[in-house]
Amino acid sequence: MTPRLNDSTASFSPNQTKQIAEDFAKTLKGGEVIFLEGELGTGKTTFVQGAAKALGYGGPVRSPTFTIVNIYPASHETIKKIVHIDLYRIKNKSELSALALEELVQDPNSVMFIEWPSLLRPLLKTKPKRIIFEETNSVRKIEII
Template sequence: MQVLSKSSKQTKKVSKIFAKELIKTKPGKGAFVVALQGNLGAGKTTFTQGFLRGLGVKSKITSPTFVILKSYILNYKPYNRAYHLDAYRIKLMKEIIDLNWKEMISNPKNIILIEWPERISKIIPKNSIKIKFEYGKKETERTLQIK
């Protein structure tokens, strides 16, 4: 599926809808993983902000570039925790493993949104949802390819 977003506001709206559809699904054997690919400024964090707002997160949502991982408590069953991971600064896979990756990824009540997934592709489940962000023709436009 491909979506053309004409603004940050529209990207957030699309991601809220996506989040609300997600919570209607039955959890699988492990965490629900969304891999967000795109250049700097392409809309990955903006998408995550709307997505987490759609799941009821009220706190400020910023990119975890410097802290690598942020955790949010969810009040939507069957999911009870969302993780926002930014792999941009990851140099060794061990850095992710040391963040309790195995526990996070194996819990079907978790949602994990990953920016820069290509840096840790070896440990991302094959069945994850992949969203590729590309710049549109206009400065505020973004194309989201969802697979």
């Protein structure tokens, strides 16, 4: 039998996206870099809200559009920190290196969720997990790769 590599799920509401994220977050152990890929408004930040809840963070998760990097404490056996990054406004490599993300990437007790990650891809030494968000006729397809 061919092993199942991809898993794609339909989401019809923000709560459903959060539930999918909660289930995904339960598979995390710490040290993961997770790319959230998809157009504006497809549910990437909503996904992080669900994931953060599953990792024991009870506070609000807001879009890091302007702050670029938001860090939340996790309450989990091995994951202590949730790093939520939005690189939408970062235009080039020098702006990216000014963020000094390397230290964050190497922390085995953190998980990183990165929206608009393409500039970061060539700098990563390890393979990120990828979550692809697609919207057609207000149905979101969420694919975990």
